[in-house]
Amino acid sequence: MSAKSIEIMVCMGTGGIAAGGDLVMDAFYSQLKAAGLEANVQKGCSAHKVGCRGLCAKDVLVDVIVDDNKATYEYIKEDMVERLIEEHIKGGKPVEEWLVKEDYHNFHDKQVKVVLADCGNIDPESIDAYIGVEGYKAQEKVFKNLAPTETIEIIKESGLRGRGGAGFPTGFKWELCFKNESDQKYIICNADEGDPGAFMDRSVIEGNPHSVIEGMAIGAFSFGASIGYVYIRAEYPLAVERLYLALDQARQKNFLGKNILGTGFDFDIKVKLGAGAFVCGEETALIASIEGERGMPRAKPPFPVNSGLWGKPTVINNVETLANIPAIIRNGAEWFASYGTEKSKGTKVFALTGKVKNSGLIEIPMGTTLRTIIFDIGGGIENDKKFKAVQTGGPSGGCITEDMLDLNVDFESLAKVGSIVGSGGMIVLDEDNCMVDVAKYFLQFTQSESCGKCVPCRIGTKRLLEILEKITIGEGTAEDLVRLEKLAKDVQSASLCGLGMTAPNPVLSTLKYFRDEYEAHLEGRCPAKACRQLLTYTIDAEACTGCGACKRACPTGAITGEKKKPHALDQELCVKCGACFDTCKFNSVGRE
Amino acid sequence: MVKLTINGKEVQVPKDTTVLVAARSAGITIPTLCYHPRLKPNGGCRLCVVEVKNIPRLVSSCTTPVSEGMEVQTETARLKEVRATIMKLLLSDHPVECINCRATDDCALHELTMFLEVHENEFTGERRKYDTRDGNPFIERNMEKCILCGRCVSVCEEVQGVGAIDFAYRGFKSKVCPPFEKDLDCEFCGQCVQVCPTGALLGKMWDRGLRLGQEKKAVDTVCTYCGTGCNITLNVQGQNITKVTASERHWNEGWLCVKGRFGYSFVTSPERLTEPLIRKGKELVEVSWEEALDYTAERLKATKEKHGEDTIAGLASARCTNEENYLFQKFMRGAVGTNNVDHCARL
Ligand SMILES: Cc1cc2nc3c(=O)[nH]c(=O)nc-3n(C[C@H](O)[C@H](O)[C@H](O)COP(=O)(O)O)c2cc1C
Ligand code: SF4
Ligand code: SF4
Ligand code: SF4
Ligand code: FES
Numbered sequence: 040m041s042a043k044s045i046e047i048m049v050c051m052g053t054g055g056i057a058a059g060g061d062l063v064m065d066a067f068y069s070q071l072k073a074a075g076l077e078a079n080v081q082k083g084c085s086a087h088k089v090g091c092r093g094l095c096a097k098d099v100l101v102d103v104i105v106d107d108n109k110a111t112y113e114y115i116k117e118d119m120v121e122r123l124i125e126e127h128i129k130g131g132k133p134v135e136e137w138l139v140k141e142d143y144h145n146f147h148d149k150q151v152k153v154v155l156a157d158c159g160n161i162d163p164e165s166i167d168a169y170i171g172v173e174g175y176k177a178q179e180k181v182f183k184n185l186a187p188t189e190t191i192e193i194i195k196e197s198g199l200r201g202r203g204g205a206g207f208p209t210g211f212k213w214e215l216c217f218k219n220e221s222d223q224k225y226i227i228c229n230a231d232e233g234d235p236g237a238f239m240d241r242s243v244i245e246g247n248p249h250s251v252i253e254g255m256a257i258g259a260f261s262f263g264a265s266i267g268y269v270y271i272r273a274e275y276p277l278a279v280e281r282l283y284l285a286l287d288q289a290r291q292k293n294f295l296g297k298n299i300l301g302t303g304f305d306f307d308i309k310v311k312l313g314a315g316a317f318v319c320g321e322e323t324a325l326i327a328s329i330e331g332e333r334g335m336p337r338a339k340p341p342f343p344v345n346s347g348l349w350g351k352p353t354v355i356n357n358v359e360t361l362a363n364i365p366a367i368i369r370n371g372a373e374w375f376a377s378y379g380t381e382k383s384k385g386t387k388v389f390a391l392t393g394k395v396k397n398s399g400l401i402e403i404p405m406g407t408t409l410r411t412i413i414f415d416i417g418g419g420i421e422n423d424k425k426f427k428a429v430q431t432g433g434p435s436g437g438c439i440t441e442d443m444l445d446l447n448v449d450f451e452s453l454a455k456v457g458s459i460v461g462s463g464g465m466i467v468l469d470e471d472n473c474m475v476d477v478a479k480y481f482l483q484f485t486q487s488e489s490c491g492k493c494v495p496c497r498i499g500t501k502r503l504l505e506i507l508e509k510i511t512i513g514e515g516t517a518e519d520l521v522r523l524e525k526l527a528k529d530v531q532s533a534s535l536c537g538l539g540m541t542a543p544n545p546v547l548s549t550l551k552y553f554r555d556e557y558e559a560h561l562e563g564r565c566p567a568k569a570c571r572q573l574l575t576y577t578i579d580a581e582a583c584t585g586c587g588a589c590k591r592a593c594p595t596g597a598i599t600g601e602k603k604k605p606h607a608l609d610q611e612l613c614v615k616c617g618a619c620f621d622t623c624k625f626n627s628v629g630r631e
Numbered sequence: 632m633v634k635l636t637i638n639g640k641e642v643q644v645p646k647d648t649t650v651l652v653a654a655r656s657a658g659i660t661i662p663t664l665c666y667h668p669r670l671k672p673n674g675g676c677r678l679c680v681v682e683v684k685n686i687p688r689l690v691s692s693c694t695t696p697v698s699e700g701m702e703v704q705t706e707t708a709r710l711k712e713v714r715a716t717i718m719k720l721l722l723s724d725h726p727v728e729c730i731n732c733r734a735t736d737d738c739a740l741h742e743l744t745m746f747l748e749v750h751e752n753e754f755t756g757e758r759r760k761y762d763t764r765d766g767n768p769f770i771e772r773n774m775e776k777c778i779l780c781g782r783c784v785s786v787c788e789e790v791q792g793v794g795a796i797d798f799a800y801r802g803f804k805s806k807v808c809p810p811f812e813k814d815l816d817c818e819f820c821g822q823c824v825q826v827c828p829t830g831a832l833l834g835k836m837w838d839r840g841l842r843l844g845q846e847k848k849a850v851d852t853v854c855t856y857c858g859t860g861c862n863i864t865l866n867v868q869g870q871n872i873t874k875v876t877a878s879e880r881h882w883n884e885g886w887l888c889v890k891g892r893f894g895y896s897f898v899t900s901p902e903r904l905t906e907p908l909i910r911k912g913k914e915l916v917e918v919s920w921e922e923a924l925d926y927t928a929e930r931l932k933a934t935k936e937k938h939g940e941d942t943i944a945g946l947a948s949a950r951c952t953n954e955e956n957y958l959f960q961k962f963m964r965g966a967v968g969t970n971n972v973d974h975c976a977r978l
Contacts, residue, residue, distance in 0.1 A: 316801065333798055338674035338694035491779060491798060491805025492675040498720040501803040505756040522753055529716040532689050532709075533677045540688065 044083035045076065045128060046104040050159065052091030052245045053238075053277050058098035059116055064088060066120035074124060087168075090246020092159025093400035094146055097139065103127055111139045142418050146397045149415050151378060153386045154362045155402045158246025163281050166288035169249040175294055177368035181257045182302045190261040191217060194364065196372035198384030203229055203320075203357030204435065204461050204537070206383070206450040212354055215344040217262040219352040224264040226255055227348065227355045228308075229325060230271035230278070233317035234433035235484055236464045239388040240358035242400055244271070244278040247362070248285035252308065254361030256294060257368060258354060259306045267308040268348070270325050272315050282310060317434075317488035321536050322347075322355045324490065335490045336536035357462070359388055379405035383449035387460065393430075393467035394421045403448070410444040413467055424469040427567075428552070432461030434481040434488075435541030437548025438474065457548045459541070473569035474553040475560055478545045479507040485542035496539025499530035503546060512572040513563045520557055524550055568630060571615045575631050578619075580605035582627035589619035589628060635701040650692035650703055651679055661705050662714060662743055665780035666693040667826055669884060670789060673781045677717055678743070681705045689713065711747075718747050723754040724803075725829075726775050733838055734830030740778065759806070767815040769835055769893045770824055774806055777831035783807060783823035790886060791822050821892040825877065825885055834893055837874040845869035851878070854891040858952045859883075861891050872898055931967060944971035 047067050051060040067086045071077050077084050092100065097113040103123065104110075110133045112123070119137065127133045161168040169175070181190050195210030216224060228251060232240040244251060255267045271279055286308055289295045297305045311329050318324050319334040326348050328334035347353025363385060367375045376384045383405040389412070392398045396418035403412060409429060413419070420426050428438040431448075437458035439446060446452050450460050468477065486500040506523045509515050527543035527550075534540045550557060559566050565573040578589070578598070585603040597613045600606030608619070608628075620628045632643050637654050644653040649672065654661050664676035672693045680689040684702035689710070692703075704710070721740065729735050758775070765772040779798070784807060788794045795817035799808050809815050824832040850865045862881035866873045875895050879885040897903055907923035908915040918926075934943055945963040947956050956974065963972040 318801075335798065338672070338691055340696065487802040489802045489805075491801055491803075492673075492781070493677050494675070494717050494720055494778075495677055497779065497803060497805060498724050499716075502720065502723065502754050502756050518753075526716065526754070529713050533680055533713045533717060535674055535677065535691070 042083075042105045042128070042131075044104075044106055045071075045085070046102075047071075047086040048089045048102040048104070048160075049086070050091060050098055050100040051088035052095070052159075052242055053275075054091055054095030055098045055100070056277070058095075060088070060099045062117040063099050063101065063115055063120060066117040067124075070120055070124055074129070076124075076128065087162040088164070089160060090158040090163045091242040091400060093150075093155065093242075093402075094143065094397060095399055096397065097143065100139070103133070105131070111143065112137045113139045113143065142397055145418060146399070146401070146416055149407070149411055150402050151386050151404050152402045153366050153375075153378075154243060154250075154359050154388055155246070155400070156366070157250070158242060161247065163246050163248060164284055166249060166285065166292060169247070173369060174249050174365070175253055175292075177365035178253050178256050178260075178294060179300060181368055182260055182300050182304065187217060187261040187263070190257065190368070193372045194261075194367060197367045197375040198372075198379070198382075199360065199363055199367060199375065200383065200450065201357055202359035202363075202387065202463070203355075204432075204459070206460065209356065209360055212344060212356075213258060213262050216264075216352050216354045219345060221352050223266070223349075223351045224262060225348045225351060225353040226259045226262075226264040226267045227322075227325065227329070227353060228255055228267065228269040228358060228361055229320060229322070229355050230269055230275075230358045231313050231317075231320035231325060232272065232275075232358075232462065233315070233320045233488070234435075234462050234464050236392050236466060237390050237433060237462050239390055239400055239463055241275050241278050243358050243362050243388075244275070244282055248278075248281050249289065250362040250365055251282075251358055252285055252289050252295070254356075254364035255308060256299070256306055257364050258356065258361070260299075260302075260304055262354065264354070265305050265307075267306065268311050268329055269308060270311045270313055270319070270329060273312040274315050279310065279312065286310070316490075317484075318490045318536070318538055321538060323536070325355065326353065333490075335492050336538070338535055359463075380447060380449045380451075382451055383460075387448070387463060389448075389463045389465045391417050391465050391467070393465075394424065394469040394472070395419070395467045396421055405449045406447040408445050408447055409439065412448065412465070413444070417467065420467065420469050424471065427468045427470055427472055428474070430458075430466040430468060430477065430545070431464065432459035432541075432544070433464035434485045435459060435537070435544055436461050436464070437544045438468070438477070438552060440552050457544070457551060459544070471567055471569060473511075473565050473567035474549040474556045475507060475511055475565075476567075476569050478549045479504065479511060481545040482507060482542065485538060489538060489542070490536075493533075493535040493539060495530040495533040496535070496542060499526060499534075500539070500542050503527060503530065503543065507546070510557065510560045511565070511570045513560060513570075515557075515561050517561060520550075520554075520561070571617070574615055574617075575610070576608060576613060576615065576617070576620060577629045577631070578606050578608050579627045579629055580607075582625055584625055584627070586624070588622045588624065592618040592622040594618065633697045633699050633701075635697050635699070635703060637703045638705055644697055646697075648697050650681060650683075650690075650695045650697055650701075653697050654681075654692060654703070654705060659705055661692055662746060663693060664739055664743060664778065664828060665782060667782050667785070669879065670782060670785040670826070673785060675779065675781055676721075678714055680710060680713060682707055682710060714747055715749050718744060718749045719752045719754050721778055722749070722752055723756060724758050725778065726758070732776070732830045733833055734776075738830060739828035757803070759803070761806075765814050767819070769819040769889065770815055770821065771833045771835045772815065773831050773833070774808070775831075776829050777807055778829055779805060779807060780828060781807075782826040782828065783832060786822045786826045787817075791818065791820055793817055793820075796823070819889040819893065820887065821889065822886055824892070825887070834874055836893060836896060839873075840871050841873065842869050842871060845871075847873075849876075851881075854887070855950060856888075856890045856894070857949050858956070860952065861887055863887065863891055865895070870899070935967065940968035941971060943967055943969055944973070945969075947972070947974045949974065949976045 049064045099115045101112045101115045157172050191213050199209045200206040230240050295307050313319050319328050321336045324334040324336040343353040378385050386402050386404050388402045391401050428440050430438045482504045486504050489496045491497045506519050527546045531543045583605040590598040595612045597609045620630050634643050642653050642657045661679050663679045665673045674691045674694040679692045681692045682704040761774045845868050847868050854861045854863045861883040864876045872895050877885045877887050906917045909918050947959045960972045
């Protein structure tokens, strides 16, 4: 064996670990040692964990780098490690059949990684690894060479807008806080991430926690906050663990703490664990929660920059927003602004999920078209079904139809068609998705997560949900549609906070683009065949071979028949679970 | 001062005034439900929404501070629609059984339904149902009637400083309750009952012995329980007190303690002493005030002569005013000649 250096990187984000990343890691450690490779190559041999690189569906992903030649493997299990070591590391021949395929490269080729640049690349538990990729350079520059106003000016010029949902210009927010005189100011990193399906903030903290800490320190220094909080949900144990570790390391190196880098500036960060209420991501509710109150929003104004935590000027920024900061300082405002569209600069991370082939976490320049995202990066629709719509912005967003696939993904364009960028959820729907059902799903979420403070949201979303339920079981009427639309609009305009104001969006947008599907339900049909109550199962006596599989599968005994003779289905007993449809091998169970 | 226009009318108010207060000062009515003038604005009911030029969404006037040049509209068609929707939503989750409710004469929900002319309701659906009754001795809590305005939570926290109740759960299941939904166990001051705009909170002893055909009256008086002298209003029917309330206009701003608010049954108690008693032999015998006072003076004098002034001590009552207590110590020191004087509040 002649290799001079061996580096092995194992994906150990939450997704990687769930797929067995820690077992793979252990296998590498012990088998490299047993094979004497560690001793052989000495310092040039390393195996370490890295954060998520986005394509969790192919976990465990492993990079093997021998003398600067990198090969990436997919779906690795611990029992495959032996062969990797034998053939690739010792024998010098990569194991072809386990290498990632074309779709892995397609997934990555059209992405531009700023926030996720080092996630999946460096060991998130090592501050030295972060420093090795220019980490904390930006903080040093800001603390030693830039006046606070200069830093704020750079962020303003970069055009960075908040990634937490509303897209408020970050530099402008910082400036407002800077101008507020106060003996105490705070910076809060919002890592509550409650949108169902969104996991970019978790991945950033799991994969590169120091970038967020550095972003916070830069903000704190520029507008004069001495205490920071990271509000993170307790359901993210790995992110919390890595965050605590990173904070300790940053304190040891004096990037946090007293007299940071000899500048006389003190700043430290506390961690506040959230209990998983979606509404606690709303900034005023989040502040109440840190203060020990129930997480309920209050009306704005006053805005947190004027009166926030404990009544003091407070900047709240999203994880991804903050993780952009060091890169902007390092590379300049112009560099950042070179990505994106006129009013939406830089990149945005999306959680691409649903019926796409490659689901996962992606980072794209603002302004990339939906078509590129879904068909190039995402690899198209699963099982080559027909694309129907893409839902962006999660429970606060809306859906976008096929004829708008060439739409640029940026704050303005999505808003124009009744959706939002939001926190970056992107759910691809195909012909099997019923749009009424999709709207119902999101409304179930917002209704159960409503804080209960205001009437339109607490009771309004409940009534909306009840109307949708009525429609999906085929009992809706034309008046219900009128009522649905009117109430949705009233809830939107009268609710107190963003949760209630945006909760009707999935309803309004599906009503706008898929009214025909709603109308079909009124006639007792679900075109996507997703609403159980509207389906009728029948057995085609000609095609039935009498194998009896459906009979055994039916939980209510609705199917009867003798062996090798056509079976019969009793509609009275049928509960429409679809078990017969799924089990029949001869396509003789029909569904209408 | 800040200048703004409300419905085209120019209004001038001090800085930090809310739009609602500014409107009311100009004689403009905006319906409210969760707002209470002595509590921090909550902003939850959304009935007080108004339109402000250049703000696309509706804002709650009870929480929004005025700003220079602001142009406010409080009576547009859109606002009427939205307010009606809010009322209908509230009523769709309220047991509209007013005939069986003891708060009909004092219910903001009822009043607003009339004011906003909400006579039909297209919204129906699930209603909250709570079977368990709170077993505390004073306050009846009908949480199905609660509209979650939050006034009780605020008053308990901000005024009473107790924090015995708060919101629990989320979504449609949200409710106000004591910790772990146990029975209420607090000071029972009833501040929450006083501010509740619906029949959700009532005194358990209210309305006992209602009479037919007897005039209802509200009699302003002063609570006799202590020297603080809170103003109270006795709601009476004939000779019968149906409940005690307190007015926000009086110096105690409508706040009372458990005794003043709920401890009124003594007034008509058969065990209540109404005449002085002197023990004659083994019996306590009713006597006139003349006789009682003469007897007391005589006994004090005799004791003082025989055993000396310091064998006598005086204990005053917390139910006396400061002035009465002052006079009492003056009497003990000047007339009786002893410093042995104290007050029951020290016990
Ligand atoms: C119901 C609701 C939930 C929210 N959840 C989050 C969240 O999980 N993370 C987040 O960063 N912002 C969330 N926001 C937005 C925040 O209120 C706030 O605007 C944001 O954190 C500001 O940061 P930014 O300027 O960097 O985007 C939420 C807003 C609402 C109304
Ligand atoms: S809109 Fe919903 S979440 Fe927001 S304050 Fe109202 S009830 Fe609470
Ligand atoms: S009676 Fe007084 S102490 Fe008890 S809950 Fe009501 S306000 Fe609070
Ligand atoms: S009990 Fe009364 S005061 Fe308390 S929230 Fe309910 S309606 Fe409001
Ligand atoms: S009175 Fe303003 S929101 Fe209730």
